[in-house]
Amino acid sequence: MLLLNGLNKEQELAVLHGLGPCCVVAGAGSGKTKVLTERIAQLIKNGVAAQQILAVTFTKKAAKEMKERLEKLVLRSTCKNLWMGTFHSICFFILKKESPNFDQMVVMDKESMKKRLMQQVLGPSTPTYDGMDWETDYKTCLSFVSYQKNRLLRPDAYKKKISLLESEDDLLKWKMYQKYEDLKDENQLIDFDDMLIRCYEMFRDNPEILRKYQQTFKYLLIDEFQDTNVAQYELVKMLGVQNNVFVVGDERQSIYSFRGAKIELFINFKKEWPNCKEIILETNYRSTPNIVEMSNRLIGVGAFNYRGICKAACENGAEPIITCYGCADEEAFGVVSEVDVLHSQGVPYEDMAVLYRLNAQSRAVEDALIKRGIPYLVTGGFGFYGRKEVKDILGYVRLAVNLNDDEALTRIINTPTRYLGKVFLRTIEDYSIRNEVSFFEAIKKCPMARERKYRKAKEFVEIVEKLHRYNDLEPDKLIRLVLKETKYLEWLSRDEKDKDSEYGENLQMLQVAAKRFDDIDSFLEHASFAEKAAKGSEDKFKGKVRLMTIHASKGLEFGTVFLIGLNQGILPHKNSIEYAMGHIVIPNSVEEERRICYVGITRAKTRLYLSSMEYWMDKEIDDSMFLEDLYGEGEPCG
Ligand SMILES: Nc1ncnc2c1ncn2[C@@H]1O[C@H](COP(=O)(O)OP(=O)(O)O)[C@@H](O)[C@H]1O
Ligand SMILES: [Mg+2]
Numbered sequence: 001m002l003l004l005n006g007l008n009k010e011q012e013l014a015v016l017h018g019l020g021p022c023c024v025v026a027g028a029g030s031g032k033t034k035v036l037t038e039r040i041a042q043l044i045k046n047g048v049a050a051q052q053i054l055a056v057t058f059t060k061k062a063a064k065e066m067k068e069r070l071e072k073l074v075l076r077s078t079c080k081n082l083w084m085g086t087f088h089s090i091c092f093f094i095l096k097k098e099s100p101n102f103d104q105m106v107v108m109d110k111e112s113m114k115k116r117l118m119q120q121v122l123g124p125s126t127p128t129y130d131g132m133d134w135e136t137d138y139k140t141c142l143s144f145v146s147y148q149k150n151r152l153l154r155p156d157a158y159k160k161k162i163s164l165l166e167s168e169d170d171l172l173k174w175k176m177y178q179k180y181e182d183l184k185d186e187n188q189l190i191d192f193d194d195m196l197i198r199c200y201e202m203f204r205d206n207p208e209i210l211r212k213y214q215q216t217f218k219y220l221l222i223d224e225f226q227d228t229n230v231a232q233y234e235l236v237k238m239l240g241v242q243n244n245v246f247v248v249g250d251e252r253q254s255i256y257s258f259r260g261a262k263i264e265l266f267i268n269f270k271k272e273w274p275n276c277k278e279i280i281l282e283t284n285y286r287s288t289p290n291i292v293e294m295s296n297r298l299i300g301v302g303a304f305n306y307r308g309i310c311k312a313a314c315e316n317g318a319e320p321i322i323t324c325y326g327c328a329d330e331e332a333f334g335v336v337s338e339v340d341v342l343h344s345q346g347v348p349y350e351d352m353a354v355l356y357r358l359n360a361q362s363r364a365v366e367d368a369l370i371k372r373g374i375p376y377l378v379t380g381g382f383g384f385y386g387r388k389e390v391k392d393i394l395g396y397v398r399l400a401v402n403l404n405d406d407e408a409l410t411r412i413i414n415t416p417t418r419y420l421g422k423v424f425l426r427t428i429e430d431y432s433i434r435n436e437v438s439f440f441e442a443i444k445k446c447p448m449a450r451e452r453k454y455r456k457a458k459e460f461v462e463i464v465e466k467l468h469r470y471n472d473l474e475p476d477k478l479i480r481l482v483l484k485e486t487k488y489l490e491w492l493s494r495d496e497k498d499k500d501s502e503y504g505e506n507l508q509m510l511q512v513a514a515k516r517f518d519d520i521d522s523f524l525e526h527a528s529f530a531e532k533a534a535k536g537s538e539d540k541f542k543g544k545v546r547l548m549t550i551h552a553s554k555g556l557e558f559g560t561v562f563l564i565g566l567n568q569g570i571l572p573h574k575n576s577i578e579y580a581m582g583h584i585v586i587p588n589s590v591e592e593e594r595r596i597c598y599v600g601i602t603r604a605k606t607r608l609y610l611s612s613m614e615y616w617m618d619k620e621i622d623d624s625m626f627l628e629d630l631y632g633e634g635e636p637c638g
Pocket of ligand 2: 032033034555
């Protein structure tokens with residue numbers, strides 16, 4: 001029998017699967033997304049109405065790509081009727097349609113909006129939170145709130161859950177959570193997590209609405225199921241009563257547990273859904289055998305027994321290359337030189353990606369690319385010089401160099417928090433216009449700045465004047481002085497619980513970067529240039545080398561991948577090793593790091609370059625524990 005559209009037997013089995021639940025388990029590059037797309041086309045060809053199909057992707061971008069692929073298989077006008085998107089976008093759509101008043105709600109789609117709301121919760125006027133500094137704590141609090149909502153735990157339910165083992169800390173968190181929700185409701189705001197939990201609750205409390213959608217969605221198809229959270233899973237259970245739930249995933253690629261994803265939901269899917277058909281795809285069509293074998297070695301020795309194996313279908317290509325460099329800048333130089341060589345051989349820039357575990361790692365690569373004049377795009381985040389903490393510190397440096405730099409002053413006057421907010425700044429601005437002086441002069445001269453509530457203004461002036469006196473220091477020393485005088489790091493790191501934050505590394509990296517410049521002006525000029533260079537619309541990646549974290553690369557593929565920083569403490573991340581070696585042993589977190597490494601490697605189609613460093617931030621650093629596994633028998637790093 002002729003197979004459909006060049007699919008293999010198992011793929012075809014999945015595409016043509018009839019009624020009942022089905023779980024496709026497969027390694028990277030085995031055509032999971034392809035199968036899901038083809039299946040939708042097949043359903044439509046077999047007479048299923050597009051509006052009866054609900055297809056869920058992990059990102060908006062993936063939904064867009066899937067739509068484009070589908071438009072080649074079925075009529076465009078039919079595609080329009082599909083329910084296709086992320087869980088969030090689909091829930092949002094349903095909520096808008098079904099709940100009166102929902103249209104008046106404002107979505108907090110900017111980080112700054114959530115921050116402002118959390119500021120109100122934690123702000124100094126709230127006695128409960130004395131000692132809590134919203135500027136540093138808000139992120140931890142927001143991710144706590146998000147985590148609970150993704151487990152479908154409203155404040156009441158959370159309180160019940162903790163009441164047995166109640167600690168001061170838990171109670172404080174509960175109060176914060178409750179207040180955040182109250183304030184949000186009062187102001188008719190919703191955050192992203194609300195879309196899931198609200199939709200879930202609407203269905204739970206309105207059986208007739210639920211029934212309508214249960215009848216509408218005859219077929220559910222979900223990609224990247226290994227990163228599903230509890231709220232999403234419960235929605236699938238509610239909506240999937242017609243039992244035609246088709247999920248595809250790879251437990252080797254579950255890397256979002258910090259956002260509430262639960263790998264068990266995928267692993268146990270077959271058990272939870274009676275008569276579920278399990279199909280395992282074992283052929284990798286993306287990468288060369290060398291790359292596939294390397295990824296198998298890595299994932300095969302972990303603590304976990306993953307289902308299925310991966311065999312490569314492509315012809316063999318170049319051996320993956322592992323190089324050990326001295327430091328991040330040498331590594332970046334090596335990577336960029338290779339980019340140059342490949343490009344001169346005809347490899348387009350956009351077909352090359354540099355992947356890393358930590359955002360701070362992008363700095364050296366960006367600098368090296370700029371130096372060679374190679375265009376690049378940082379996906380899913382900011383370029384190094386566009387990150388908040390970097391811009392804050394450089395704001396001080398700019399002001400130290402030029403006391404008339406009003407823009408720099410505006411940026412940092414209240415960073416760290418000095419209670420010199422908008423009102424203060426407006427008065428300063430007025431004064432400066434009226435008297436034709438800089439903002440800095442205005443702060444010194446304006447009578448209002450001497451009011452008691454603005455007593456911190458004097459402190460600010462003293463810091464800036466001191467920095468100004470020392471502005472001919474070497475660039476890295478001047479930055480260190482800024483950090484010392486402003487106590488910026490202490491201010492940011494007062495909350496040690498926020499382990500995911502990378503500001504510390506970024507600021508250390510800033511000093512490393514500055515050391516390479518002789519004078520501060522040329523460093524500042526470089527930073528401005530680099531900030532602009534990294535910006536760009538993510539759709540416009542043509543002709544640009546792609547830079548991104550491994551997390552952001554999930555689901556994508558590139559001809560050439562450079563996976564950098566294979567070092568202990570970077571990949572695996574230092575938090576996971578601390579856990580594994582300290583009192584609380586959480587092998588799962590090292591295992592998740594192994595999966596992250598696996599995701600990185602398996603993005604490569606034909607060329608894979610791995611590298612490690614001897615020094616990181618001027619300190620010696622070990623090779624990644626994963627290198628040995630990647631090599632197999634061979635000799636690590638020569
Ligand atoms: N049967 C097949 N024959 C040829 N190429 C395939 C086949 N199945 C998948 N591919 C290709 O392999 C690559 C990976 O497919 P994709 O669906 O993205 O995999 P996954 O979602 O499992 O990571 C894509 O370039 C896809 O077009
Ligand atoms: Mg995929």
